[in-house]
Ligand SMILES: O=C(O)Cc1cc(O)ccc1O
């Protein structure tokens with residue numbers, strides 16, 4: 001159902017850089033010079049601080065922005081629960097909303113598009129770990145929407161940062177800090193608390209969200225790789241200030257707070273930020289810009305070389321969430337079984353496919369808009385057909401993943417599956433093991449001299 005309200009912009013203006021200190025003004029002179037909160041900010045604006053980290057977080061982690069707006073965000077009536085019996089993205093320990101901790105390998109058929117709901121109602125928690133009230137862990141969502149959000153509604157999550165992996169369609173996102181157009185093969189991060197409205201200029205959308213209940217995403221260290229490669233800093237795009245002047249119509253600000261929905265009424269637009277500066281802002285990234293590194297001699301390296309963004313636990317090098325992609329790339333390794341090795345991982349691995357085919361499951365039923373979960377220590381690897389092919393393939397240089405983009409949310413946490421993910425969505429493939437690994441044949445040949 002394409003929206004007729006919007007002419008699709010080719011793009012919006014952006015400013016480039018990751019974790020950069022940006023400043024942007026929609027009207028020249030709207031940013032105060034030399035101070036953050038002057039007695040009278042320019043043009044009669046209100047100054048408002050938006051904190052993404054504790055005031056006292058070390059400088060290397062500190063993320064805050066100053067917003068100069070027509071009315072402060074606090075100018076609204078009290079929040080009231082909305083759809084309290086139905087809306088819950090944070091399953092609690094009720095029998096009908098149980099989270100299932102199971103060691104089985106899971107694979108899902110493509111999730112359906114749903115043209116009947118807007119962004120706010122499109123979110124289905126499929127798996128997760130931890131608790132937003134304790135600011136620990138992650139939530140993994142599937143979203144599928146076909147309607148613009150109401151023109152006078154804005155939404156924010158108090159629970160965590162949204163890393164949105166778009167699989168289908170286009171997201172036109174108006175945020176307090178400006179507009180972002182998310183196109184196929186792009187991702188977008190909307191940090192906790194930032195208010196936004198999602199319109200769907202090209203009709204239905206679908207994809208995956210990793211909600212990070214703790215900390216923020218950062219770029220992985222590059223170590224011996226050096227100062228460039230993987231996702232380069234300049235390819236992350238933040239919006240520029242854009243505001244509307246509306247202090248007469250009725251708006252509702254929707255809050256996802258501990259997984260539940262609340263709404264507050266106000267008589268002015270939340271999109272009234274004329275200027276801002278700081279390091280706490282939404283951004284997008286085109287996965288096509290990822291500079292992929294690989295082995296040019298032998299063996300299959302760890303997939304950490306494909307990390308786009310990471311959120312570290314308190315133990316450096318161990319991620320609460322890594323966002324890893326498998327872009328088109330050349331394989332040239334000699335005397336090597338080139339697909340991923342068989343493995344059991346202390347980390348959990350949730351995978352999705354944006355388009356194309358994933359090279360570990362070429363013939364299988366891991367399809368775009370589908371997913372798989374290989375939990376802590378759950379054994380997995382290439383399916384039997386892929387093993388057969390790769391162990392006898394001629395090892396000439398080979399381009400894999402052409403026109404394809406698989407990704408993984410990897411976490412040090414054991415990931416539980418929701419009732420929706422296991423049952424209600426009706427997408428779990430019962431024959432995943434039977435199709436993938438049970439057909440594997442022994443090829444063992446005892447050397448002559450040890451034969452009895
Ligand atoms: O399991 C998977 O398909 C993801 C994966 C890919 C890879 O190249 C190495 C390890 C790994 O877990």
Ligand SMILES: [Fe+2]
Pocket residue numbers: 343345349374380
């Ligand atoms: Fe794996």
